[in-house]
């Protein structure tokens with residue numbers, strides 16, 4: 001019997017939409033994307049106006065993958081004529097002595113970039129404040145500036161991937177929850193809540209916070225942690241021009257708690273969030289309400305280091321993080337189910353969305369990818385993912 005589809009993608013968030021696009025570019029491939037909610041919904045991890053894109057990472061494999069990610073977004077921008085990435089430069093800043101045992105060593109980032117030939121500048125507090133007067137720092141602080149970093153805009157990136165995929169003949173269906181997966185004689189049977197049953201050569205599970213629900217029929221469960229995160233936008237009480245994209249880089253505070261922020265983009269003011277600052281939830285128990293304790297942590301940080309932003313936010317959004325215990329991605333086929341592939345971004349993958357979609361298409365169609373070396377750390381059967389309750393290191 002001729003299978004219904006060559007590839008079915010479960011989940012049309014950032015990663016699934018990208019996978020549909022890169023698969024649909026392959027001539028003659030029949031691609032179906034299935035989303036349980038309406039396409040573009042705000043229940044997951046990918047609907048917003050800004051995400052940090054950077055080459056500065058704590059390991060060389062991520063630096064190399066980030067470089068391919070940047071080039072892949074540029075290809076999508078050329079293909080679509082839509083700008084998705086806005087270059088602002090990126091500042092990794094924080095204490096010279098990070099909080100023992102939990103803080104982030106900026107040196108790891110400098111070493112990884114140096115080893116991969118990525119140019120950056122090491123800056124002391126005085127130089128950071130000279131360049132970006134909104135910051136309040138002292139001699140205990142330092143930073144790295146990398147000029148290629150910036151903002152990847154999901155509201156543009158997701159729509160672009162979906163638009164290009166549809167233009168290439170992919171079918172994208174919203175309100176189509178997948179309820180079952182089964183490997184059958186070299187194919188994968190996909191069951192939907194509608195009662196439909198489809199067959200596909202390959203299924204890509206890009207379901208983030210719902211990954212374990214989708215994999216349950218295959219008896220696979222990953223030790224994932226889902227948290228409800230929030231980001232807020234502020235109208236600064238100082239010259240707003242200090243926070244314009246041309247004058248204020250995206251930034252990450254390299255300590256625990258770790259904060260990150262953006263110049264004004266998509267909304268009339270700069271944005272800030274705490275990395276892994278939210279409480280543990282499930283997709284069913286999460287709310288859309290502001291977490292006051294998390295907000296208080298952000299407010300205290302702003303008072304100390306970005307006082308011009310220390311005002312009440314005009315907008316706060318919540319969304320979901322889905323974290324592996326080592327914060328590394330999962331990009332791999334399910335053992336025993338060669339037709340079922342999982343792509344999970346462990347809450348730092350928007351910058352990689354297009355390249356991870358591309359890599360899924362390479363694996364499905366070509367049987368391999370030029371990024372194979374970079375995927376070694378992302379195996380689904382790595383030891384920490386097979387532990388019932390592994391130790392968790394989310395701040396990297």
Ligand SMILES: Cc1cc2nc3c(=O)[nH]c(=O)nc-3n(C[C@H](O)[C@H](O)[C@H](O)COP(=O)(O)OP(=O)(O)OC[C@H]3O[C@@H](n4cnc5c(N)ncnc54)[C@H](O)[C@@H]3O)c2cc1C
Pocket residue numbers: 010011012013014015016034035036037043044045046047050051052053176177178179206207208209210211214229230231273319320321343344345346347348349350351352
């Ligand atoms: C507050 C916040 C800040 C972030 N900041 C950054 C950043 O600065 N830089 C960066 O690179 N990354 C960042 N990230 C991470 C990044 O946004 C995510 O890694 C990425 O968006 C994940 O995309 P996804 O497609 O895997 O997930 P999602 O967008 O959640 O998509 C999963 C989709 O699968 C669908 N689905 C689930 N189950 C089913 C089913 N049974 N049938 C059909 N569909 C199903 C869901 O409805 C959903 O649409 C941030 C994330 C958050 C929440």
